[in-house]
Amino acid sequence: MTSVVHGATGAQGSPVLDALIALGEQPIALSRLGQSIPGANSLAVDATSAEQLTAAYQGADSVFVHLPLGTEETRLEIARAVVTALGEARPGRVVISTSGSIVDAPGTRLQVAPDSALAQLIDGAVATGISTAVVAPRLFLENLLLPHVQAGVREQGVLRYPVRPDFAVSWASHLDVADAIVALLRDPSVTGTVGVGHVPPATGPELAEAFAEAFGTPVSFEQVTPAEFGKSIAPLLGEGPAAGVAGLYTALGAETDFTFAPETGAAARLGVEPRSLVAWLNGLRG
Missing domain, CATH: 3.40.50.720 (NAD(P)-binding Rossmann-like Domain)
Structure with a gap:
């Protein structure tokens, strides 16, 4: 093939x-x-x-x-x-x-x-x-590895991100997405849209708990504004893309969650499960 x-x-x-x-x-x-x-x-x-x-x-x-x-x-x-x-x-x-x-x-x-x-x-x-x-x-877990996000986690024990503490997201890593893509490349019988990410979705405090477990140190969650987040990533992405990211999180602020119907996801349609948050974090350390 x-x-x-x-x-x-x-x-x-x-x-x-x-x-x-x-x-x-x-x-x-x-x-x-x-x-x-x-x-x-x-x-x-x-x-x-x-x-x-x-x-x-x-x-x-x-x-x-x-x-x-x-x-x-x-x-x-x-x-x-x-x-x-x-x-x-x-x-x-x-x-x-x-x-x-x-x-x-x-x-x-x-x-x-x-x-x-x-x-x-x-x-x-x-x-x-x-x-x-x-x-x-939906959202990539790798977003949590941005330098300013990791600085807060490692130096202050605070995971700062532009979503409400109660806002649940079907987070997915690039590895999770790759698993689904490879399965789809090899099985042309599955068509249409396939969601990739955690079901049930995870909130900010649950992300912080996973960081705390993986790093062996207390980590709390703190919401920041989309504008603050956009400003912090502008040096990495450029002003235009950073503004687009800030706009996305502003729009998400009006939503109840950011997930998909379980029956449309990779687990149901392909038998491909996402990694747990802790497993993903532990995998980063080899």
């Missing part, structure tokens, strides 16, 4: 690539620079070029795609190029990650716009007639 992995050196693509290699595959690793990756066939591609993507997809059994951070204009270019390449190369399967954007809550303020790059990517892939599945995580 040959799988193409977009963003193969990034946070989402890398664990997918590692898992496929561990299963004995030799996946095709796409990245902007085409860095050499042991066990994979590495290709440098311009993701806005339908011609280059078509060549990369030729002969592939499956393709994993997620849109990178960037301007919506660039994301739209990538979405259109991917859809064109899928239609030309005709792989047997495509799996798309929403990267935390919401596509399965129509009628809510969180749902992405129909003309957004992500919506066009999904609709376009489905329209090709290729077996398509969409992985829909």
Whole structure:
């Protein structure tokens, strides 16, 4: 089986690539620079070029795609190029990650716009007639590893995050998402949207308890405002993306929780369970 992995050196693509290699595959690793990756066939591609993507997809059994951070204009270019390449190369399967954007809550303020790059990517892939599945995580646990968040945990014993203490989230790690993606790449019978994350969801104080257990030191939870959080990540992401993150958490403040129906999740549809919070934290230390 040959799988193409977009963003193969990034946070989402890398664990997918590692898992496929561990299963004995030799996946095709796409990245902007085409860095050499042991066990994979590495290709440098311009993701806005339908011609280059078509060549990369030729002969592939499956393709994993997620849109990178960037301007919506660039994301739209990538979405259109991917859809064109899928239609030309005709792989047997495509799996798309929403990267935390919401596509399965129509009628809510969180749902992405129909003309957004992500919506066009999904609709376009489905329209090709290729077996398509969409992985829909909510919030990534790796957000809790941001330097300023970890500084509070390790130096002050306080986990600071821009959600209410009672706000429950179906958190997922990049490894959890990769497990679901790999299962979907290898099973084209499962289509539609698959939620990835903890069910039941976890609150801020429950996250703090997991940190306390894993680190062996008291950790409490403290809510910060979306504006404060956005300001703290601007040096890492840039002003535009940071403002988008702050906007997401502002919108979440009006919601009761941030989860999905259990029957639509990876555990129910694929038999793939997320790691426990403590297991994930312990895994970070090897």
